[in-house]
Amino acid sequence: MTTAVEFLNVFRHFGPASAPVRAVDGVDLTIAEGSFFAMLGPSGSGKTTCLRLISGFEKPTGGEIRIFGEDVSNTPPHLRNVNTVFQDYALFPHMNVRDNVAYGLMVKGMGRAQRYARAEEMLALVHLDSHGDRKPGQLSGGQRQRVALARALVNEPRVLLLDEPLGALDLKLREAMQDELKALQKRLGLTFVFVTHDQHEALSMADSLAVFNEGKIAQIGTPQEIYDQPATRFVADFVGSSNVLPPALTKALGGPAEWASLRPEATRLAATGPVSGTVTALRYLGAGTRVVITLGETEVAALVPAGQPVPAEGETTSIAFDQQALHLMGAT
Amino acid sequence: MTTSAILPARGLADRLTALFWRRPKVLLALLLTPPLLWLGVVYLGSLAALLLQSFYSIDEFSGVVKEEFTLKTYGELFRPSNFDILVRTVTMAALVTLACAALAFPIAYFAARYAKGHWKAAFYLGVMLPLWSSYLVKVYAWKLILAKEGILGWAAEQTHTGWIISGLLSIPGLEGSSLSTSPIGTFMVFVYIWLPYMILPMQAALERVPNSMLEASADLGATRGQTFRTVVLPLALPGIIAGSIFTFSLTLGDYIIPQIIGNSANFIGMAVYQLQGTAGNIPLAAAFAVVPILIMLIYLAIARRMGAFDAL
Numbered sequence: 001m002t003t004a005v006e007f008l009n010v011f012r013h014f015g016p017a018s019a020p021v022r023a024v025d026g027v028d029l030t031i032a033e034g035s036f037f038a039m040l041g042p043s044g045s046g047k048t049t050c051l052r053l054i055s056g057f058e059k060p061t062g063g064e065i066r067i068f069g070e071d072v073s074n075t076p077p078h079l080r081n082v083n084t085v086f087q088d089y090a091l092f093p094h095m096n097v098r099d100n101v102a103y104g105l106m107v108k109g110m111g112r113a114q115r116y117a118r119a120e121e122m123l124a125l126v127h128l129d130s131h132g133d134r135k136p137g138q139l140s141g142g143q144r145q146r147v148a149l150a151r152a153l154v155n156e157p158r159v160l161l162l163d164e165p166l167g168a169l170d171l172k173l174r175e176a177m178q179d180e181l182k183a184l185q186k187r188l189g190l191t192f193v194f195v196t197h198d199q200h201e202a203l204s205m206a207d208s209l210a211v212f213n214e215g216k217i218a219q220i221g222t223p224q225e226i227y228d229q230p231a232t233r234f235v236a237d238f239v240g241s242s243n244v245l246p247p248a249l250t251k252a253l254g255g256p257a258e259w260a261s262l263r264p265e266a267t268r269l270a271a272t273g274p275v276s277g278t279v280t281a282l283r284y285l286g287a288g289t290r291v292v293i294t295l296g297e298t299e300v301a302a303l304v305p306a307g308q309p310v311p312a313e314g315e316t317t318s319i320a321f322d323q324q325a326l327h328l329m330g331a332t
Numbered sequence: 333m334t335t336s337a338i339l340p341a342r343g344l345a346d347r348l349t350a351l352f353w354r355r356p357k358v359l360l361a362l363l364l365t366p367p368l369l370w371l372g373v374v375y376l377g378s379l380a381a382l383l384l385q386s387f388y389s390i391d392e393f394s395g396v397v398k399e400e401f402t403l404k405t406y407g408e409l410f411r412p413s414n415f416d417i418l419v420r421t422v423t424m425a426a427l428v429t430l431a432c433a434a435l436a437f438p439i440a441y442f443a444a445r446y447a448k449g450h451w452k453a454a455f456y457l458g459v460m461l462p463l464w465s466s467y468l469v470k471v472y473a474w475k476l477i478l479a480k481e482g483i484l485g486w487a488a489e490q491t492h493t494g495w496i497i498s499g500l501l502s503i504p505g506l507e508g509s510s511l512s513t514s515p516i517g518t519f520m521v522f523v524y525i526w527l528p529y530m531i532l533p534m535q536a537a538l539e540r541v542p543n544s545m546l547e548a549s550a551d552l553g554a555t556r557g558q559t560f561r562t563v564v565l566p567l568a569l570p571g572i573i574a575g576s577i578f579t580f581s582l583t584l585g586d587y588i589i590p591q592i593i594g595n596s597a598n599f600i601g602m603a604v605y606q607l608q609g610t611a612g613n614i615p616l617a618a619a620f621a622v623v624p625i626l627i628m629l630i631y632l633a634i635a636r637r638m639g640a641f642d643a644l
Contacts, residue, residue: 057547077550090548094566104552155552
C-alpha cells in the first residue's frame with residue numbers, strides 16, 4: 001500500500017522561541033493512499049494546523065512532511081497536488097457557482113468550454129447540476145458545502161483535505177452529507193483527510209483516525225481500536241461515552257490498581273456488588289436507557305437494553321461486568 | 333404569591349419603548365425626519381437652485397442675469413478657453429486618482445492583512461494625522477517643500493539628482509521654474525492631500541476579504557498574480573471605486589491647490605470661484621459646477637456596468 005501523506009517528527013510552534021505556542025509538537029503519522037483518515041481532537045489540539053501543514057498554509061518549524069514520498073517543505077500551496085474544502089467554504093462571492101467550480105482549471109489555463117464542461121460534471125457529481133448560474137449567496141449551507149467539494153475535486157487532487165466541513169450544517173443534513181462523503185470517497189478511491197471535533201463523525205466515517213491532544217497524537221488506529229482500547233484517559237474521555245475508572249475504583253471492582261475504561265454496554269446493573277452507589281441520571285435512548293450511577297466520586301454509566309427493568313432516580317444499586325471488558329490504560 | 337405576566341410600566345421611557353415596539357415606523361420617522369429635512373432643504377434645494385441657474389444666461393452688455401431657460405450658457409463651456417479648463421481638470425483628477433490608487437493599495441493591503449495591535453494603531457494614526465492639520469497649512473508647507481530653495485531641491489542637489497527635477501520641468505506642458513510652479517507640483521500636492529480618502533475605504537474593503545478566500549485561491553493552484561486579479565481586485569473594487577469617487581470629485585472641485593501651487597492655469601473650481609465672484613456670471617459658474625456632477629454620474633454608471641458593485 002502506498003503512503004499518501006507522511007509526517008516525520010513535525011513541529012509547528014508559533015510566537016517567540018522563548019515561550020512558543022506548541023500548536024503541533026512532534027507529530028509522526030502515516031496516511032495510506034485511498035483511505036479516509038480523520039484527525040480528531042478538541043479545539044486547539046493541533047489537528048487543523050496539521051491539515052494546514054499538508055496544504056502548505058503553514059510551514060513546519062521542525063521535521064518533514066512528505067506527500068506521496070516527496071518532501072514538500074519548499075513547495076508552496078499552489079504547486080501541491082492537494083485541495084482543501086474550507087470550514088467556511090471560502091466560495092468566491094463575486095463568481096457564480098460554475099465559475100467557482102471551474103476556478104482551479106481556469107488558473108491552469110484550460111479553455112472556457114472545456115472547463116465549464118468539467119465543472120458541470122463535478123456539479124452533477126454533488127447533485128447540483130442546474131445550479132451553475134447562481135451566486136454562492138443564493139445557496140443554502142448544504143449546497144455551498146457541495147460547491148466547495150466540487151471546486152476542490154475538479155482539480156483531481158491526490159489528497160482531499162476537509163477542515164470541519166460539516167460543522168455549520170444542521171444534524172439531519174450533516175448525517176446525510178456524512179454518508180454522501182463516505183460514498184464519494186469510496187467511489188473516487190481518493191485519500192480523504194478529515195478534521196473534526198465530533199467523535200461520532202470521526203468514528204463512523206474514518207478508516208483510521210488520529211486523536212490529537214495539545215499538539216501531540218494521543219492515539220492513532222482504527223475506529224474500533226480507539227473506541228475499544230483507548231490508550232490514555234484523555235482518549236477514553238474524549239472519544240467515548242466510555243466510563244473512565246480511577247485506580248482505586250478499578251481495584252475495588254476486582255481489577256488491578258490502574259486507570260481503566262469500561263464501555264456502558266458492557267456494564268450491567270446488579271443488586272449487590274463490591275461497590276454500590278445512587279442512580280443520579282436516566283436518559284432514554286430508544287434502544288435502551290442510559291443509567292448513571294455515582295460510585296463515590298466517579299460517575300459510571302450503564303446501558304440497560306430496552307425491555308429490562310430500569311431503576312428510578314435515587315435508588316441504590318451496584319454494577320457488574322465481565323473482567324475482560326475492563327480495558328487498562330495509561331494515566332495521561 | 334402570583335406575579336402578573338405583564339410588568340408595570342415604570343415611566344415615560346417604558347411607554348415610549350412600548351410605542352416604538354407597536355409602531356416601528358414611528359421610531360424610523362423620528363430618526364429620519366431631521367436629517368432628511370436638512371438634506372432635502374439645504375442640500376437638494378441648493379443643488380436645484382444651481383441647476384436652475386445653469387439654464388439661465390447673462391446679458392453680455394448689462395451683465396444682468398436673464399431668467400429665461402436657454403442652453404446658451406452650456407454652449408459657452410465649449411468655447412476653447414473654457415473647454416481647456418474642463419479637459420485640464422478632468423485629466424488632473426484622473427491622474428491624481430490613478431496615482432492615489434497605486435500608492436494606497438499596498439498601504440491598505442498591509443493594514444488590512446498584516447497589521448495587528450500597535451501596527452494597526454500606527455496605521456490609523458499615520459493616515460489620519462494629516463487630516464488633523466489645516467488644509468491651507470499643508471498646501472503652503474508643500475509650496476515651501478517644492479520651491480526652488482526648498483528641501484526637495486536641496487536634497488536633490490546634495491545627492492546629485494537635481495537633473496531628474498530639471499528633466500521633469502523641461503517636459504513640454506509641465507514647465508516651471510521649480511516644482512512649486514509646475515503642474516507636476518499641483519499633481520503631487522493633490523495626491524498627498526487626497527490620499528487618506530483613498531486608503532481608508534480601500535482598507536475597509538480589503539479587510540472584508542477573508543483570509544480563507546486567498547488561501548482557497550492558492551489551494552486551487554492560482555499564483556499570487558492570478559489571485560490578485562481574479563479574487564482580491566474584484567472583491568476590493570467597491571472600496572477602490574469609493575476611494576476614487578473621493579479623490580476624483582475632490583480634485584474636480586478644488587480651487588485652492590491650483591491657485592497656490594502650479595502655473596496658475598485655471599481649473600473648474602477656480603473658474604467657478606472667479607465667475608461667481610468678480611465676474612458675476614452666476615449662470616456660467618453654475619454650468620461649470622454641473623460638469624463634475626455629470627462626470628461623476630457617468631463614472632458611476634460605467635463602474636456599475638463593469639460590475640464594480642456586484643460584490644457589495
